[in-house]
Each structure stands twice: as structure tokens, then as C-alpha cells.
Amino acid sequence: MKFGGTSMAGTERIRRVANIVRAQAAKGDEVAVVVSAMAGETDRLVNFCREANALYDPAEYDVVVASGEQVTSGLLALTLQAMGCRARSWLGWQVPIKTDDAHAKARIEEIDAPALIAAMQSGQIAVIPGFQGVTPDGRVTTLGRGGSDTSAVAVAAAVKADRCDIYTDVDGVYTTDPRIVAKARKLKNVTYEEMLELASVGSKVLQTRSVSLAMKEKVRVQVLSSFVDENAPDADSLPGTMIVSDEELAKISQEGLDMERQLITGIAADKNEAKITLTRVADRPGAVAAIFGPLAAASINVDMIIQNIAKDKGETDVTFTVPKADLLRAQTLLEERKEAIGYFRLIADDKVAKISVVGVGMRSHAGVAATMFKALADRGINVQAISTSEIKISVLIDADETELAVRVLHSAYELDAAA
Amino acid sequence: MKFGGTSMAGTERIRRVANIVRAQAAKGDEVAVVVSAMAGETDRLVNFCREANALYDPAEYDVVVASGEQVTSGLLALTLQAMGCRARSWLGWQVPIKTDDAHAKARIEEIDAPALIAAMQSGQIAVIPGFQGVTPDGRVTTLGRGGSDTSAVAVAAAVKADRCDIYTDVDGVYTTDPRIVAKARKLKNVTYEEMLELASVGSKVLQTRSVSLAMKEKVRVQVLSSFVDENAPDADSLPGTMIVSDEELAKISQEGLDMERQLITGIAADKNEAKITLTRVADRPGAVAAIFGPLAAASINVDMIIQNIAKDKGETDVTFTVPKADLLRAQTLLEERKEAIGYFRLIADDKVAKISVVGVGMRSHAGVAATMFKALADRGINVQAISTSEIKISVLIDADETELAVRVLHSAYELDAAA
Incomplete structure (x- = not known):
């Protein structure tokens, strides 16, 4: 499960996120959650860096800006604990999420997941700050703006997740921007390649890199809304948009499961x-x-x-x-x-x-x-x-x-x- | 060198701190700097934790509050770089500063300093977030409020520093509170034991734990002001108050170096x-x-x-x-x-x-x-x-x-x- 900055903006909203996570875990699922920094926080930290040094060293920039997700990961773990869930935060260097040393725009190379998987199997919810990793030399890296989607897909691949649910402020991927066309329809399914083409031409629901990674690692990704009321269908009934492979889409079509396509x-x-x-x-x-x-x-x-x-x-x-x-x-x-x-x-x-x-x-x-x-x-x-x-x-x-x-x-x- | 939260409150003040650090390094000294979070930041983070979970898990509390010093350490490194100095931040787990697992009030057990010392010897200024460490299990700890003084003394001991300069918003230790007695005199020297007695009865210049540690590790500590103008004497001329052993004080007295005592x-x-x-x-x-x-x-x-x-x-x-x-x-x-x-x-x-x-x-x-x-x-x-x-x-x-x-x-x- 991945939650963006708008969903994490303040302890009241984090409580809403924790409720969604708790409901998923209560079904007996093993859950890892990837979180963004509070909305606005990364900008605040980036501004500090610019004020300190206009031509900033990306290695130190990473130390500063990675703190935003560190804070929200700890706060979500605390909030889950307050609800009676077992939970702990796993910082990028703790997992570890190994990246190259291209600071401020690092690429994930490998996630050493055994400890994480063992904790999840023991029933502990893992809360992982998005956007951050660690170099072979043990320095903090970040993946570039919007990198938390990529973190989520990479973690999903590493723990062999059945699904990667990306909660956003929209409830799925639409046939076009609903602000332009009121009759735009939410799609039940899109393929990785379709999503890549849609993302790269301006439907900014997901970061392009995260979709490429999902395609490469065959991670099934669902985009859905974190602003749901209590009576909304839960994530398992696939209320959002599933991003799937060509093969899975063909199967869905054969079975007549997406008549509107x-x-x-x-x-x-x-x-x-x-x-x-x-x-x-x-x-x-x-x-x-x-x-x-x-x-x-x-x-x-x-x-x-x-x-x-x-x-x-x-x-x-x-x-x-x-x-x-x-x-x-x-x-x-x-x-x-x-x-x-x-x-x-x-x-x-x-x-x-x-x-x-x-x-x-x-x-x-x-x-x-x-x-x-x-x-x-x-x-x-x-x-x-x-x-x-x-x-x-x-x-x-x-x-x-x-x-x-x-x-x-x-x-x-x-x-x-x-x- | 250690700088508190008031000195680190905002990029403009951090620039002033960087100027002091640069001047020290320019003399050819090997310098490590320990920094606090920006004034007010730790309170903000603690409040988040309380809102998230009134009975918070100290392990997750540590993840959240340690971020304040992480930010200022990165910003000071960036600011020093902007002035042409070589500098990098060393987070608690990177040094590593090993502590026990008493989260939120951890005690430093050992600092593995070889990598830090090698970097300092190569001419790189080391910037270390105070207040934080890492458990044997690799989890983030904090030392309790005011712990940055203790971090500074511990780092000074680990790198065998000639002196630990603690920059505060006062310019030294006084015979009594100058707000009560206008004629209070700044002391040139106090012994560890005197400082402990003064600290424990209300002269809150230094955290008591840091003085105990300095006494145990025989670290010479100078308390001095970070709010100095350009023409002020530099730290090497000992403008603040030196906290020393009984033996050093006896030597100082024999040599007639503290006539006012x-x-x-x-x-x-x-x-x-x-x-x-x-x-x-x-x-x-x-x-x-x-x-x-x-x-x-x-x-x-x-x-x-x-x-x-x-x-x-x-x-x-x-x-x-x-x-x-x-x-x-x-x-x-x-x-x-x-x-x-x-x-x-x-x-x-x-x-x-x-x-x-x-x-x-x-x-x-x-x-x-x-x-x-x-x-x-x-x-x-x-x-x-x-x-x-x-x-x-x-x-x-x-x-x-x-x-x-x-x-x-x-x-x-x-x-x-x-x-």
C-alpha cells in the first residue's frame, strides 16, 4: 500500500490512512506501507538546501530531504500502534533499499528483503519511507521527485506482493482528464504500456518510472483513492484501476470481466x-x-x-x-x-x-x-x-x-x- | 565544536555557524561539528508523536525526532561547501554512534571512529547530528532532551580532540546568574565537579550528563558564545569558560593563569x-x-x-x-x-x-x-x-x-x- 503526501499531511489524515491499513491487515494479509512526506514538507526542505547552497551537493541534499519521509513513516507506525496494530518503520538503510550513488535521482538496484519479509510474516505491519535508499558506501540517497511510487513498486516486487495498491487523490485512471470531459469514464484495467503512454503525455497519476518498473517486475498495481468513506468498497474488490500485463488483460477480456473496454x-x-x-x-x-x-x-x-x-x-x-x-x-x-x-x-x-x-x-x-x-x-x-x-x-x-x-x-x- | 538549536535556527544563522567553523578549520585544525535541531523543531516533532499516539513507542518516537538534527547536519555541510570547505554529514548510524536500546533516553556505549577520523585527517570537516545514535539491532535512538551536548563530548573523546568547544547563547559559566547579580563574573576555569554541582542546582549551561561524561573521558570542554562579532577573540584564545580536571586547574593556578579565582x-x-x-x-x-x-x-x-x-x-x-x-x-x-x-x-x-x-x-x-x-x-x-x-x-x-x-x-x- 502506498500513500502520497496529501494523504499524509498531518496527524489527522495519517489516522485516516492508518484506518485503511488496519482494515487490510485485519483480513489476515501481510502488509507493507510506503509513505510520502507530508504535502509541502519536501518543498520546505528543498528550499532550505537552496538557501544553504545554490549549487548544492546532492549527497547532502539527500540527507536533508529524506527526513520528510522518515517523519511520516514513524508517525504512521505510531498511529497504527495506537490502534492496536503491531507496526514498525523501516528506513531505507534499514531494509536496506540499495541504490546506485546518483544522489537526488538514484536508481534502486536491489532490495534485501529477508528481514522485512520475516517481520511481515510475523504479523508486523512494515512502514517504509518512500523516495529514499542507501548507496553501497552507506550514504542516504533519494530517487528524485515522485520517487515514492517507484519505492512502492520496488518493495512490492521484493516481497512478491500479490498487489501494489497506490492510494492517490484521484480514484483511478480515467479515459481522459475529467476536468475537461465530464463524461470521462474510470478504467477498470489498463496495461503497463498504455499507462506509460498516458503518463508520459500528461496523465500524472503515477510516476513513469514506477510504471516501467512494475512492467519489468510484473507487479500488479492498483490506483485508487485514499479519500473513501466508510461504506466504500475495499481495495480487494478492485474499486480503482488495475495496471496489468497484456496477458492478464487478455485473460480478463476472455472472461468477459471488462465489458466496457x-x-x-x-x-x-x-x-x-x-x-x-x-x-x-x-x-x-x-x-x-x-x-x-x-x-x-x-x-x-x-x-x-x-x-x-x-x-x-x-x-x-x-x-x-x-x-x-x-x-x-x-x-x-x-x-x-x-x-x-x-x-x-x-x-x-x-x-x-x-x-x-x-x-x-x-x-x-x-x-x-x-x-x-x-x-x-x-x-x-x-x-x-x-x-x-x-x-x-x-x-x-x-x-x-x-x-x-x-x-x-x-x-x-x-x-x-x-x- | 557543538552548536545548539538557537544557533541553528534557519539558514542565515547556520551561515554564521559555518563562518565560525571555517575559521577554525582554516588554521589547519581537524574539525568535527555536532549540531542540534533548529530551535522549536524538536518540539514540533514531539507534538506530532503525541498526536499520533499518546503512549508512544519510544523506538518510533526516535525515528521521528532524530530527523531534526539530520536536517541541520545536512544544511551545515551544504553551507560549508558553499564557502569552499570540504564537509560531509555523518548520521548517528553512519559513524556509528553505538548506544544501548533504551529508546528516547539511550546511553552512548561506543563510537567507532576510524572512518570519521580518517575523513577528518584528509581535511574534510565532519558534521554530526547530535542527540542520535543507533542500537546493536540497527534502530535509531535518541539520547533524551539536551543530549547533543553529550554527543559532542562523546565524539570529542572518540576522536581524541584537544578540546570540545560548546557554543551556546551565553558566553561562559558565571559566578551566578547575571540576571540576578549584575556584577556576576565570567569564570575562566571550573572543574568538572564544580560544573556538575552548578549544573545540578540550576545553572543550565550544559546538560549534567555531558559534564559527567567529560569528567570520565577527561575531555577538556570550553563553553563559549556563538553570537560573537567578527573582532571577537577566537576560540583558541579561550574567551569562554574552560571545564577542566582538578589536576589541570592546579597547574593553571600554579602558573598564575587564573588570578581572579x-x-x-x-x-x-x-x-x-x-x-x-x-x-x-x-x-x-x-x-x-x-x-x-x-x-x-x-x-x-x-x-x-x-x-x-x-x-x-x-x-x-x-x-x-x-x-x-x-x-x-x-x-x-x-x-x-x-x-x-x-x-x-x-x-x-x-x-x-x-x-x-x-x-x-x-x-x-x-x-x-x-x-x-x-x-x-x-x-x-x-x-x-x-x-x-x-x-x-x-x-x-x-x-x-x-x-x-x-x-x-x-x-x-x-x-x-x-x-
């Missing part, structure tokens, strides 16, 4: 990309490498790329997207290399949105893309770029048309819930 | 005691045991005891003091045993103060007590009880006369600073 699983909108167009680039070998080589060297991820048909003058326009946060750096890099690349003008546009339709069903169905382009064209929405993967089609459009596009596509793929 | 080192006032009188106790064998046995069993410390001369009826009045915080418990215990003890009336009085004169010089000088009683009698101050040790004479008086008594004695022993 459509060809398309969800529609995501992402406003974190910006578009760069270089006009009149010389149409010669090496021109593309001259553009994208320096960007890659600077760790700037280029996503969608379009090269317009070469005009008769041997010139071409190249359009691509980069993360909005890297736009200025990318512009500077490219302007410094204007001569070497050989282009006429650089046009940057950060008023764009990437709209993606995602679903494993599209592997076996033609016509998914055609439906998309027709639906958008019918409403006069101009597509500026396209990219596809096996289970996703993305288009770049004017940011002002984001909500309209999402609603149009949600209807076009018949995802709207019955009224 | 008097027969009496200091005068302390303690308002934390209460007086209990049992009237008309049967003057028979076992009566005293019947009174003090149950109090000892309940861990109530009895300090001063007077048994009045037995009257012809074979009865006597017994007067003694207990900590004010234990007064109600002591009364209840004694009233329950009224029959068994055999007394007429219990009179409790919490409006008393214990005034003590302390000094190793009194070992070799008669007349110290006589001076005290005469000075008090001359001002009409009634002495209700007396207790003595080799280097201390204490009297119990009416609490309203506390300040008067301290001033009278400060003058009587010629402790007043020249105007």
Missing part, C-alpha cells in the same frame, strides 16, 4: 512541449545530424520531428518539439550553430499541445488514425505534426484548441460514459 | 525543589525506612533531609525535599502509608529555593559554611534545611528570598566584579 483506452493532453521550426535548411547529408546532435549532447529530448518536402531549391523546413523547460537552451544552442547548420530563420512556438490517443487495441485495428484526423478536421483543428507508436497516435495542435480536441476525440472513439 | 567558584539557585514535613513521626527503628523506601521505589529523588531532635514523647519531625514535579506523587504515596509510617500531619511547601555555594577551594578551607550562615542571618534569611558535599553547601530558604540570598552570598564571598 474500448478500442482506445484513453486520450491525453500535454502542454509541456514547445515547437521549433528551422526554415530553409540546406537539404544535404549531415544537416539533420547538425541540428539534433548538439541537442542530444545537451540532454534535450526531441520528440516529434517533421521534415517538409524539399523544395526545388534544395532547401527544406525542419519542425520538431522539445520540452518547454528546455526551449530557451535549445534556441541558444541552435542560434550559436546557425552557420554550421545552415538555416534561414528559427521560429519558436510554445503555444502548442500534444494530443494522444492510446490503446493496445489499435495494434489489431486499422482506421484508428483515420478516425482521429477526420474528427479533428471536421472541427477545423489544424494538425501541425504527427508521431505514432505501436499503441499511440499523437498530434500537435494549437494550445487554445486543447480542450476542444480532447472532447471531440473522446466522443469520436465512443469513450463517453452513458449519461 | 576565589575560594568559592559560584552560587546557584534552584527553585525546582519542594519541601515535605511529616510531624510527630514515631522515633523508632524503621520509621525512616518506611518513609524513604516507597519514595525510592517510585524513583522520587529525595535530596535534603533533616530529622529534628526527638522530643521527650519519643516523636520527631522529619523534613525533606523532592523535585517539585514529583511533589503530588510523593504526597499521595505518603498519605496512603500514613498508618504504616505513623505520623501526625504532612505539610507540603513548594515555595522554597535551594541556594548553593560551590567551589573546590572549600576542601582546604574551614569557615566557608560559617560565612554563609552569618551572611544569611545578618539579612534575616531563615535557613530551613542544610546539605553539604565535599565542594558544595546548600541551604533551603523561602523562595521569595532567592534573589536577596544570592546577592548577599555573592558579596560575602567577594565574587562581585570590580565596578
Whole structure:
């Protein structure tokens, strides 16, 4: 079970979390709980580090910020004990959760779980601070922001859990953002790959890394709400969204257990990309490498790329997207290399949105893309770029048309819930 | 070097601390720094624990409250790095500072210092969170409130430090409380035993445990102020108060290095005691045991005891003091045993103060007590009880006369600073 910062914000909310944990343990289940710091606490600690040292040493930054989860793990153990449960906290170095030494963005390498498993088998609830681990040299590490989801999946894999329940402030994964489409439906099941595509394009229910890890370790993950009333169905009846393998989804489908599943699983909108167009680039070998080589060297991820048909003058326009946060750096890099690349003008546009339709069903169905382009064209929405993967089609459009596009596509793929 | 919570309260103050540490290290000294949590932080964390579980498990309490010092140790390391110093934090379990498993009031058993010493010898400043350690089972412990002084002395002993400088919000140990006597003088030197007597009767400059440990491990401790301006003399010129052994004090005296030293080192006032009188106790064998046995069993410390001369009826009045915080418990215990003890009336009085004169010089000088009683009698101050040790004479008086008594004695022993 994993609880985020909003659920852990203060002793009253921690009591609510403890009630959920106690109910699960009362069924005879062996339970480990991974917790985040109180909402706002990590920001407070990060600010202290910045004030102390603008170019902070990530090893010491980790010592400071890991304390937030240490506090909530102790408090949840205390609260469970007050309710009559046996519980103890297991700090990252105590488990141990072994990571590499890439401080502030460490990767979990191994979890030595025998002691943890033995304690759980004895009936003790294990409370584990998320986000933290320990290097081979015995120094504290953190996994980067949002790392607690990854901690939860890694612990679930290490103890061979039947399920990893991630309690959040939403009650599952939806076909799209319910704030945009009121008729968005909660999904019963999504596959790891669908979730990865949805997460990476802006449905920030789970951290992408945690989904990749779940896929690699075959951990069944349920996303569900920690803000449930007493009469709500419990986690075992799978009230949230299960994230499962292709095989498990196929089995679920064969058994008719997810009748509402459509060809398309969800529609995501992402406003974190910006578009760069270089006009009149010389149409010669090496021109593309001259553009994208320096960007890659600077760790700037280029996503969608379009090269317009070469005009008769041997010139071409190249359009691509980069993360909005890297736009200025990318512009500077490219302007410094204007001569070497050989282009006429650089046009940057950060008023764009990437709209993606995602679903494993599209592997076996033609016509998914055609439906998309027709639906958008019918409403006069101009597509500026396209990219596809096996289970996703993305288009770049004017940011002002984001909500309209999402609603149009949600209807076009018949995802709207019955009224 | 050890810095308390007031000195660590916020990044701006931590920068001031870092400046002091840097100056010391810049002389080529190997430096370890022990830090407290930010002022107020431990209280905040303790309150969380109480809210979570009124009868909290001290093992989990330790996990929560130890985080305060973890944060400041990381921040001080970062701040030192920002100033160009090499520095790293060493958490209790990393050093390791090995303690017993008496959580929330653990005792340090051993510090495995080789790694710490090697790092210090390489020129790296070691920053160590005070107040925390680790059990043989690898669980986090804390040493009890004020334990950071003890951590500092223990680390100083482990690394065989030349000196343990404890920076506080006062600039040394005074002949008495300067708020009571404006002419109180700062002492250049006190012995461990004098400091213990002064600390235990209310001069709360250092935690008593830390002084005991310093005495046992022969650590030279200097108390000095962390609120110094740039032109102040540095710690090596011993601007504070040195706490030393009898032998070192004798050497200092022989060399004429502490000309201002008097027969009496200091005068302390303690308002934390209460007086209990049992009237008309049967003057028979076992009566005293019947009174003090149950109090000892309940861990109530009895300090001063007077048994009045037995009257012809074979009865006597017994007067003694207990900590004010234990007064109600002591009364209840004694009233329950009224029959068994055999007394007429219990009179409790919490409006008393214990005034003590302390000094190793009194070992070799008669007349110290006589001076005290005469000075008090001359001002009409009634002495209700007396207790003595080799280097201390204490009297119990009416609490309203506390300040008067301290001033009278400060003058009587010629402790007043020249105007």
C-alpha cells in the first residue's frame, strides 16, 4: 500500500490512512506501507538546501530531504500502534533499499528483503519511507521527485506482493482528464504500456518510472483513492484501476470481466512541449545530424520531428518539439550553430499541445488514425505534426484548441460514459 | 565544536555557524561539528508523536525526532561547501554512534571512529547530528532532551580532540546568574565537579550528563558564545569558560593563569525543589525506612533531609525535599502509608529555593559554611534545611528570598566584579 503526501499531511489524515491499513491487515494479509512526506514538507526542505547552497551537493541534499519521509513513516507506525496494530518503520538503510550513488535521482538496484519479509510474516505491519535508499558506501540517497511510487513498486516486487495498491487523490485512471470531459469514464484495467503512454503525455497519476518498473517486475498495481468513506468498497474488490500485463488483460477480456473496454483506452493532453521550426535548411547529408546532435549532447529530448518536402531549391523546413523547460537552451544552442547548420530563420512556438490517443487495441485495428484526423478536421483543428507508436497516435495542435480536441476525440472513439 | 538549536535556527544563522567553523578549520585544525535541531523543531516533532499516539513507542518516537538534527547536519555541510570547505554529514548510524536500546533516553556505549577520523585527517570537516545514535539491532535512538551536548563530548573523546568547544547563547559559566547579580563574573576555569554541582542546582549551561561524561573521558570542554562579532577573540584564545580536571586547574593556578579565582567558584539557585514535613513521626527503628523506601521505589529523588531532635514523647519531625514535579506523587504515596509510617500531619511547601555555594577551594578551607550562615542571618534569611558535599553547601530558604540570598552570598564571598 502506498500513500502520497496529501494523504499524509498531518496527524489527522495519517489516522485516516492508518484506518485503511488496519482494515487490510485485519483480513489476515501481510502488509507493507510506503509513505510520502507530508504535502509541502519536501518543498520546505528543498528550499532550505537552496538557501544553504545554490549549487548544492546532492549527497547532502539527500540527507536533508529524506527526513520528510522518515517523519511520516514513524508517525504512521505510531498511529497504527495506537490502534492496536503491531507496526514498525523501516528506513531505507534499514531494509536496506540499495541504490546506485546518483544522489537526488538514484536508481534502486536491489532490495534485501529477508528481514522485512520475516517481520511481515510475523504479523508486523512494515512502514517504509518512500523516495529514499542507501548507496553501497552507506550514504542516504533519494530517487528524485515522485520517487515514492517507484519505492512502492520496488518493495512490492521484493516481497512478491500479490498487489501494489497506490492510494492517490484521484480514484483511478480515467479515459481522459475529467476536468475537461465530464463524461470521462474510470478504467477498470489498463496495461503497463498504455499507462506509460498516458503518463508520459500528461496523465500524472503515477510516476513513469514506477510504471516501467512494475512492467519489468510484473507487479500488479492498483490506483485508487485514499479519500473513501466508510461504506466504500475495499481495495480487494478492485474499486480503482488495475495496471496489468497484456496477458492478464487478455485473460480478463476472455472472461468477459471488462465489458466496457474500448478500442482506445484513453486520450491525453500535454502542454509541456514547445515547437521549433528551422526554415530553409540546406537539404544535404549531415544537416539533420547538425541540428539534433548538439541537442542530444545537451540532454534535450526531441520528440516529434517533421521534415517538409524539399523544395526545388534544395532547401527544406525542419519542425520538431522539445520540452518547454528546455526551449530557451535549445534556441541558444541552435542560434550559436546557425552557420554550421545552415538555416534561414528559427521560429519558436510554445503555444502548442500534444494530443494522444492510446490503446493496445489499435495494434489489431486499422482506421484508428483515420478516425482521429477526420474528427479533428471536421472541427477545423489544424494538425501541425504527427508521431505514432505501436499503441499511440499523437498530434500537435494549437494550445487554445486543447480542450476542444480532447472532447471531440473522446466522443469520436465512443469513450463517453452513458449519461 | 557543538552548536545548539538557537544557533541553528534557519539558514542565515547556520551561515554564521559555518563562518565560525571555517575559521577554525582554516588554521589547519581537524574539525568535527555536532549540531542540534533548529530551535522549536524538536518540539514540533514531539507534538506530532503525541498526536499520533499518546503512549508512544519510544523506538518510533526516535525515528521521528532524530530527523531534526539530520536536517541541520545536512544544511551545515551544504553551507560549508558553499564557502569552499570540504564537509560531509555523518548520521548517528553512519559513524556509528553505538548506544544501548533504551529508546528516547539511550546511553552512548561506543563510537567507532576510524572512518570519521580518517575523513577528518584528509581535511574534510565532519558534521554530526547530535542527540542520535543507533542500537546493536540497527534502530535509531535518541539520547533524551539536551543530549547533543553529550554527543559532542562523546565524539570529542572518540576522536581524541584537544578540546570540545560548546557554543551556546551565553558566553561562559558565571559566578551566578547575571540576571540576578549584575556584577556576576565570567569564570575562566571550573572543574568538572564544580560544573556538575552548578549544573545540578540550576545553572543550565550544559546538560549534567555531558559534564559527567567529560569528567570520565577527561575531555577538556570550553563553553563559549556563538553570537560573537567578527573582532571577537577566537576560540583558541579561550574567551569562554574552560571545564577542566582538578589536576589541570592546579597547574593553571600554579602558573598564575587564573588570578581572579576565589575560594568559592559560584552560587546557584534552584527553585525546582519542594519541601515535605511529616510531624510527630514515631522515633523508632524503621520509621525512616518506611518513609524513604516507597519514595525510592517510585524513583522520587529525595535530596535534603533533616530529622529534628526527638522530643521527650519519643516523636520527631522529619523534613525533606523532592523535585517539585514529583511533589503530588510523593504526597499521595505518603498519605496512603500514613498508618504504616505513623505520623501526625504532612505539610507540603513548594515555595522554597535551594541556594548553593560551590567551589573546590572549600576542601582546604574551614569557615566557608560559617560565612554563609552569618551572611544569611545578618539579612534575616531563615535557613530551613542544610546539605553539604565535599565542594558544595546548600541551604533551603523561602523562595521569595532567592534573589536577596544570592546577592548577599555573592558579596560575602567577594565574587562581585570590580565596578
